[in-house]
Amino acid sequence: xxxxxxLTISDLWIERGDRDLCKGFSLTATSGDIIHILGDNGAGxxxxxxxxxxxxxxxxxxxxxxxxxxxxxRDPLLKQSLYISHALGLKSVFTVLENIRWYFPKVSEAxxxxxxxxxxxxxxxxxxxxxxSAGQTRRVALARLWxxxxxxxxxxxxxxxxxxxxxxxxxxxxxxxxxxxxxVFFTSHQPxxxxxxxxxxxxx
Amino acid sequence: MTYFSxxxxxxxxxxxxxQNLVNAxxxxxxxxxxxxxxxxxxxxxxxxxxxxIIWCAAALATVISLESMFKEDYADGSLEQLLVSGLSIxxxxxxxxxxxxxxxxxxLLLLTPIFSEMLFLPDGVLGVLMTxxxxxxxxxxxxxxxxxxxxxxxxxxxxxxxxxxxxxYFPIIIFSTSAIQAVASGLPYSGLLAIIxxxxxxxxxxSPLMTPxxxxxxxx
Ligand SMILES: Nc1ncnc2c1ncn2[C@@H]1O[C@H](COP(=O)(O)OP(=O)(O)OP(=O)(O)O)[C@@H](O)[C@H]1O
Ligand SMILES: [Mg+2]
Numbered sequence: 001x002x003x004x005x006x007l008t009i010s011d012l013w014i015e016r017g018d019r020d021l022c023k024g025f026s027l028t029a030t031s032g033d034i035i036h037i038l039g040d041n042g043a044g045x046x047x048x049x050x051x052x053x054x055x056x057x058x059x060x061x062x063x064x065x066x067x068x069x070x071x072x073x074r075d076p077l078l079k080q081s082l083y084i085s086h087a088l089g090l091k092s093v094f095t096v097l098e099n100i101r102w103y104f105p106k107v108s109e110a111x112x113x114x115x116x117x118x119x120x121x122x123x124x125x126x127x128x129x130x131x132x133s134a135g136q137t138r139r140v141a142l143a144r145l146w147x148x149x150x151x152x153x154x155x156x157x158x159x160x161x162x163x164x165x166x167x168x169x170x171x172x173x174x175x176x177x178x179x180x181x182x183x184v185f186f187t188s189h190q191p192x193x194x195x196x197x198x199x200x201x202x203x204x
Numbered sequence: 205m206t207y208f209s210x211x212x213x214x215x216x217x218x219x220x221x222x223q224n225l226v227n228a229x230x231x232x233x234x235x236x237x238x239x240x241x242x243x244x245x246x247x248x249x250x251x252x253x254x255x256x257i258i259w260c261a262a263a264l265a266t267v268i269s270l271e272s273m274f275k276e277d278y279a280d281g282s283l284e285q286l287l288v289s290g291l292s293i294x295x296x297x298x299x300x301x302x303x304x305x306x307x308x309x310x311x312l313l314l315l316t317p318i319f320s321e322m323l324f325l326p327d328g329v330l331g332v333l334m335t336x337x338x339x340x341x342x343x344x345x346x347x348x349x350x351x352x353x354x355x356x357x358x359x360x361x362x363x364x365x366x367x368x369x370x371x372x373y374f375p376i377i378i379f380s381t382s383a384i385q386a387v388a389s390g391l392p393y394s395g396l397l398a399i400i401x402x403x404x405x406x407x408x409x410x411s412p413l414m415t416p417x418x419x420x421x422x423x424x
Contacts (some may be wrong), residue, residue: 050424054287054420055288055424078290079290083288085284089285090281091282102209102213103209
């Protein structure tokens with residue numbers, strides 16, 4: 001993994017339905033940073049992530065990845081980042097294994113088995129996603145964090161619906177990723193226990 | 205995610221959701237069966253109309269099968285994941301259209317000889333009918349994908365989609381039925397086939413440009 005990445009957001013202004021979500025929002029993240037985005041419900045945390053990925057257009061502002069503008073040409077950012085949003089992106093007609101295979105066609109069976117047993121869903125390999133509980137479904141989505149080698153993570157409420165053990169496992173994985181030179185952005189309404197992230201408050 | 209894994213996933217989705225396809229084909233069969241029952245079962249009426257009936261039924265069945273093309277992807281967030289995957293969304297759309305088209309055209313081509321027998325399609329016309337279907341339906345699917353992507357975020361989008369894309373179906377239907385009539389009356393028809401192919405090619409260029417724009421506008 002590349003270990004000197006920097007993501008710079010400068011003067012970002014996001015507006016949705018005539019409401020300013022953030023104005024003049026600036027942030028710089030470099031390899032090893034863990035950033036906890038805070039804000040009330042509806043403050044615009046999810047919208048911020050969506051703006052970075054081009055799903056929402058900002059009014060003005062700049063986003064640079066390693067000094068390269070990624071708001072007009074997003075490919076460099078997309079190719080470096082992993083985004084898990086509120087909607088998890090799992091197909092309900094697929095089994096757990098099929099969903100993971102769809103995202104990671106090249107990862108070996110053994111690696112998938114190792115990650116799934118770490119996440120305690122090894123017994124559900126051939127169970128359709130729609131037959132899992134909310135927390136189990138989220139764990140399947142989060143399995144991508146162990147299987148992917150993308151350096152920049154954007155996790156929207158990754159801890160919701162998870163039990164205590166899984167939360168600690170996930171926090172451990174986030175810390176490990178940062179130690180390996182990655183960058184993690186996450187939103188969460190619960191305080192984290194194992195991590196000591198940089199806290200960024202989103203206010204209009 | 206790679207293009208190939210996406211293609212495999214799309215095939216699997218189509219297989220798991222085969223009921224959608226079966227419904228569309230059932231609709232195709234019903235429309236065709238209703239004509240002799242509702243209008244006139246005589247050979248004098250059906251023989252000249254057969255090509256047109258089959259084409260209209262195929263076009264309506266296409267709209268029905270395409271309406272839900274992006275709906276599930278939109279609801280479960282996988283559309284969002286496709287947009288941020290770093291893969292070219294135009295190619296992903298083309299792959300999706302290809303899978304849906306193959307799923308529809310194969311049973312359609314198998315059913316057409318049976319139905320054309322039932323509708324007294326004149327001898328020697330079946331080949332041209334199959335050719336127009338093969339050349340024209342890619343256009344129907346590619347244009348349909350634009351409509352499906354425009355209405356993906358609407359709950360009652362089916363009728364709107366129909367209104368949006370049906371005008372663009374007219375040329376394909378008109379030229380296909382003219383080709384069938386031409387061959388039935390012994391006139392040259394290869395120029396008409398070329399026009400149908402050209403329309404499908406135009407759709408092949410337009411759809412990968414337009415559909416991603418509409419999808420991006422729907423996912424927010
Ligand atoms: N698809 C949408 N279209 C229009 N406005 C939207 C849309 N989604 C969200 N909004 C508005 O944007 C604002 C910010 O929403 P967002 O989802 O970014 O909040 P959030 O900080 O992620 O909240 P939460 O903590 O509840 O997840 C809200 O006021 C919401 O009404
Ligand atoms: Mg949110």
